[in-house]
Amino acid sequence: MRFMPLAALALLSAAVPATAFAATPIAGRYVTEDGAGIVTIGPCGNSVCGKLTTILKKRPGAADTDVNNSDAALRNRPILGLPILTEFRDEGKDWRGRIYDPRNGKTYKSIVAKNADGTLAVKGCIAFFCQTQTWRPAK
Numbered sequence: 001m002r003f004m005p006l007a008a009l010a011l012l013s014a015a016v017p018a019t020a021f022a023a024t025p026i027a028g029r030y031v032t033e034d035g036a037g038i039v040t041i042g043p044c045g046n047s048v049c050g051k052l053t054t055i056l057k058k059r060p061g062a063a064d065t066d067v068n069n070s071d072a073a074l075r076n077r078p079i080l081g082l083p084i085l086t087e088f089r090d091e092g093k094d095w096r097g098r099i100y101d102p103r104n105g106k107t108y109k110s111i112v113a114k115n116a117d118g119t120l121a122v123k124g125c126i127a128f129f130c131q132t133q134t135w136r137p138a139k
Contacts, residue, residue, distance in 0.1 A: 021092045024114040031056070033122075033133035039084050048095060050085030052102075054138075068105030088112065099124045 027042045030050075038054035066077040079102055088097030088110075099110035099122065108124040115121055120135040 023090045023092060023094050026088075026095055026112055026114050026120060029053070029138035030120055030135035031138050032135055038138045039135065041085060044086075047097065048085070048088040048090075049083055049097075050088075052080060052082045052084050055080060066102055066105070068102060070105050085110065085112070 026048065029038050029040045031038055034057075036055070036057045036059075037052050038056065039050040040053040041048060041050035043049075062079075064079055065075060066079060066082060067075050069075050069077070082100070082102055084100050084102075086098050086100070088095045094111050094113040096109070096111050098107050100107045101124070108126060110125065111121075111123040111130070113121045115134075118137050121132055122135050123130040123132045125131075
């Protein structure tokens with residue numbers, strides 16, 4: 001009989017569902033940290049992605065296509081409309097996926113989280129070394 005209260009407590013705790021945490025939604029339009037472009041983020045099938053939808057500052061001599069891509073078959077893709085964020089999934093407190101840098105043609109693991117002020121903290125990572133940029137909402 002001494003164990004009856006513990007058994008009741010165990011049954012009660014099993015009946016109460018665990019609270020699932022969801023990351024703050026990141027859909028919207030954001031100006032990159034360097035002000036060079038606007039990335040529009042939204043649903044892409046079963047994940048979230050972001051495409052370069054506006055070029056604000058074109059670098060002198062910069063190509064209009066993805067010439068730095070390591071995959072030669074993709075080098076003719078236009079920069080405008082290029083997928084920058086891909087395969088992002090809600091991981092509870094943040095979003096995790098991949099980020100592509102057309103300036104060097106490389107893809108990195110990425111973590112994105114919405115800050116309280118509406119900006120995005122966008123991290124690109126190689127192993128456990130990460131670099132963070134702040135993207136602000138586009139007007």
